[in-house]
Amino acid sequence: MTTSVIPGPIDPPARLLMGPGPISAYPSVLRAMSAPLVGQYDPFMTAAMAETQELYRQVWATRNEATVLVDGTSRAGIEAAITSLVRPGDRVLVPIFGRFGHLLAEIAERAMAEVHTIETEWGQVFTPSAVEEAIVRVQPTLLALVQGDTSTTMNQPLGEIGEICRRHGVLFYSDATASLGGNDFEADAWGLDAATAGLQKCLGGPSGSSPITLSDRAVEVITSRKKVEAGIREPGDPSAPDFVRSNYFDLGMILDYWGPRRLNHHTEATSMLYGARECARVLLLEGRQQVIDRHRLAGDAMLAGVQGLGLEVFGDISHKMTNVVAVYIPEGVPGDAARQAMLDDFGIEIGTSFGPLHGKVWRIGTMGYNARKDAVLTTLAALEAVLRRFGASVPVGGGVDAAADLYAGK
Amino acid sequence: MTTSVIPGPIDPPARLLMGPGPISAYPSVLRAMSAPLVGQYDPFMTAAMAETQELYRQVWATRNEATVLVDGTSRAGIEAAITSLVRPGDRVLVPIFGRFGHLLAEIAERAMAEVHTIETEWGQVFTPSAVEEAIVRVQPTLLALVQGDTSTTMNQPLGEIGEICRRHGVLFYSDATASLGGNDFEADAWGLDAATAGLQKCLGGPSGSSPITLSDRAVEVITSRKKVEAGIREPGDPSAPDFVRSNYFDLGMILDYWGPRRLNHHTEATSMLYGARECARVLLLEGRQQVIDRHRLAGDAMLAGVQGLGLEVFGDISHKMTNVVAVYIPEGVPGDAARQAMLDDFGIEIGTSFGPLHGKVWRIGTMGYNARKDAVLTTLAALEAVLRRFGASVPVGGGVDAAADLYAGK
Known part of the structure; x- marks a missing residue:
């Protein structure tokens, strides 16, 4: 056995996990x-x-x-x-x-x-x-x-x-x-x-x-x-x-x-x-129904946000889970490179998918601790920036505005 | 559903786990x-x-x-x-x-x-x-x-x-x-x-x-x-x-x-x-061989200690693991009550066993973080006190002395 160098204590980078899970724990x-x-x-x-x-x-x-x-x-x-x-x-x-x-x-x-x-x-x-x-x-x-x-x-x-x-x-x-x-x-x-x-x-x-x-x-x-x-x-x-x-x-x-x-x-x-x-x-401390409502609100805000960015949503929205949305990767945007930029430049993780949807959609989650307004708006702001840097034409502030409006009850 | 009272955050009692495992983590x-x-x-x-x-x-x-x-x-x-x-x-x-x-x-x-x-x-x-x-x-x-x-x-x-x-x-x-x-x-x-x-x-x-x-x-x-x-x-x-x-x-x-x-x-x-x-x-930071040696030392000390208390050891000692010893429960001592006293009065856990040995032996471990001199001596001191309170005749200091001598290389 060659004894390799022993690594240091575990020290994860800062991450906001907005994929389909696992997500940032409470x-x-x-x-x-x-x-x-x-x-x-x-x-x-x-x-x-x-x-x-x-x-x-x-x-x-x-x-x-x-x-x-x-x-x-x-x-x-x-x-x-x-x-x-x-x-x-x-x-x-x-x-x-x-x-x-x-x-x-x-x-x-x-x-x-x-x-x-x-x-x-x-x-x-x-x-x-x-x-x-x-x-x-x-x-x-x-x-x-x-x-x-x-x-x-x-x-x-x-x-x-x-x-x-x-x-x-x-x-x-x-x-x-x-x-x-x-x-x-x-x-x-x-x-x-x-x-x-x-x-x-x-x-x-x-x-x-x-x-x-x-x-x-x-x-x-x-x-x-x-x-x-x-x-x-x-x-x-x-x-x-x-x-x-x-x-x-x-x-x-x-x-x-x-x-x-x-x-x-x-x-x-x-x-x-x-x-x-x-x-x-x-x-249960927050309340079972309150937590579901918080997920619904965050999910609705994220849905409004991605639509506000002009992204097309996958699937039958009326049967979507509250806590995750799938959007088609815009034409011309390299899906994996854009996800990587979200992670490397903003510390935010969003997901890809499997099987027939692999490489076609991103999945963005709003779950558990991260079913929060700041997490939703931060993700949308970063996504807008990344999409633009990859050459997509996106409405300025379109994601954040739509989500913030929804949170404001507008 | 009746909603019951929601308990507080997890708050385990102080425990020195000297049973056959699980043991106190590093x-x-x-x-x-x-x-x-x-x-x-x-x-x-x-x-x-x-x-x-x-x-x-x-x-x-x-x-x-x-x-x-x-x-x-x-x-x-x-x-x-x-x-x-x-x-x-x-x-x-x-x-x-x-x-x-x-x-x-x-x-x-x-x-x-x-x-x-x-x-x-x-x-x-x-x-x-x-x-x-x-x-x-x-x-x-x-x-x-x-x-x-x-x-x-x-x-x-x-x-x-x-x-x-x-x-x-x-x-x-x-x-x-x-x-x-x-x-x-x-x-x-x-x-x-x-x-x-x-x-x-x-x-x-x-x-x-x-x-x-x-x-x-x-x-x-x-x-x-x-x-x-x-x-x-x-x-x-x-x-x-x-x-x-x-x-x-x-x-x-x-x-x-x-x-x-x-x-x-x-x-x-x-x-x-x-x-x-x-x-x-x-x-690996401590060293693979060093950790095995530490277990052997702690195990030998615990073995000397229980023998110093006059307890009879179970099984073929020459093939005993370093990290656990089984001793016959002395005649007249209620095994489970004595284990309970170790836990309740000293916060120290020792183990019982299974099948043909259930109720006949206690198992005492010296593993991982707890393969330590202080853990060994503390356990032996407590065990002596508990055995005496349950009416067993045990040599005064017999366990601690034998183990401490072994640690001192005597």
Whole structure:
């Protein structure tokens, strides 16, 4: 081994993260991340876990006892939900309206499900009747539907889907990673059986912890597949033949760890727990509806701003998430070089996109801590300057004026 | 929903964590955890990822290009290694000498492997010839062997196992969660094909990130099962029929994300990356061998101390890890109440154990930041006081004197 020079302490540059996420965390969340550790079964730790569960019940708008964190990034929560709810060979229906629909389908395929998909054009959402028609045709065990797909900025309405699923005896799962906290989400009122998220979008924290909530119906399915780990198994503990094909993502074991039995599974990621707890805490201190309204206001201002700069917005605006907007990169402007100039010259990050939209649109987010007037106006001022330096013809002050007017209620 | 009272900011009590882990993190690791976030593809972020890879190559003593982090707790790394290396039906051999051997077997079973185990009494380790005999008999694809099993405190010698595996065409995987950083580990010299760890033991960080390193031979197996995710797949991208039955733990995709192609997979857990980087940084600044020596000294002092208190040590001391010791709970002393008194009256955590040892031994750790003289002596002074208050007859000053003498070189 050649011993290389050891780098200095981590010292990130100043960044205003206005992309599709991750975004700049709330300062108090960063402070929580550095709190001292305690033991796994310290009464303080188990109390902090219980508090976190109760906080997320409020964030999700649910009474579900089974409301916990999965230790991993948002797709860890997705995989835990799908792998625990779906037996090999079960039919899963995934309506796809962007990249993350493809991800749900892929995860279900890896879980050995029989995956059926319906697709709509990127930039659109599904009507409830389109979903119901597919449910009737496919007769799935599980409907897996993204709420907000950051790849297209669309927000799939979920309000009527739960009732449809219930009527047809289908479990209803939604991933709300991109949307939770900045858009309406009503786990119980909408009839969700499972929902997952991440911290790095509207919740204003770092990636690495995935909030999840499960209805009693979902817990029943999961419990029927329960297996207690060899090495801590006691006589009488169950070991179902159709056990979940993952130890880490077996929600039955994860619930036993968070539940009163506190059966050892993983060692809870203490710092991420502290961060997740603080994300929910700042949200609820401000007020759940107030935070959604703040996201809507910032999103409307950013939308007015980019339109004020003469940029064309991608997709069906009436179904856009509050917290992100996609704009076509103007003809003649090199998309990646302009993004780089935003970062290098202004310290502001905006995003590109995936698949059919790669290189065609930029995505600009207004999420969590950064769903703020100063963040919106600063981004628009910088974007105007960068567009002009790359030769685009943009109205002087067009972005800032439109956004500031909207904030002023004009 | 009844809206409950919103708790205050996280404010953990003072704790000296002297159990089997998690342990108190290095202060600089906690500071790193609160550094501001940057974007996923920010040049600063990709540079921090590359630095972290290079730091862990030194920690693992390897030249493996494929040295990365898995975003999850230590068992996430274990599941990623086993699930990516083992095809359904492959034979896996797991020598079990404690709880975590059972865990490796369980994870391999969930990955649909044909699992074969050999077991030895808790408190012992395997001879190379016992492992070789089983390899010859089972003809496995993979040998999965824990290095340090915290449940028994034993440190399985690995030095000769790699050569045996190579000779029989077997992939060699070891989990070093409990041991890495505090005990010798030589990934290349010992012929490891895969090794995994966690931060919450000798590396002195929080749980939630799992360092992993993979030999070229392991990467070949993983690459042969490669599948690029739908939604970001391009023409010509592979999609092997025997793909890994997990998206999150598909090391082929994780390597593509960490590698030059930087193919989007999860969103790297930024704060955990900062923490993992700092864990390796403080270790290498002090010096890899120096840190192991510090663990050995603290472990020897704690061993002398508990023996000086008249406690009987569990297991084969000649194969004990440096960083944890198990002692029989003295006759007449209520084990859990005494541990509780250590915590409540002195703010010091020591551990219980699992399975056959549950309620019979305490486990006392000296790891990472807490592999320090003051931590050792304080723990022994408190333990003496607690034992006496619970009616045990203990030599006055016997623990502190023995440990202090050892530190003084007497």
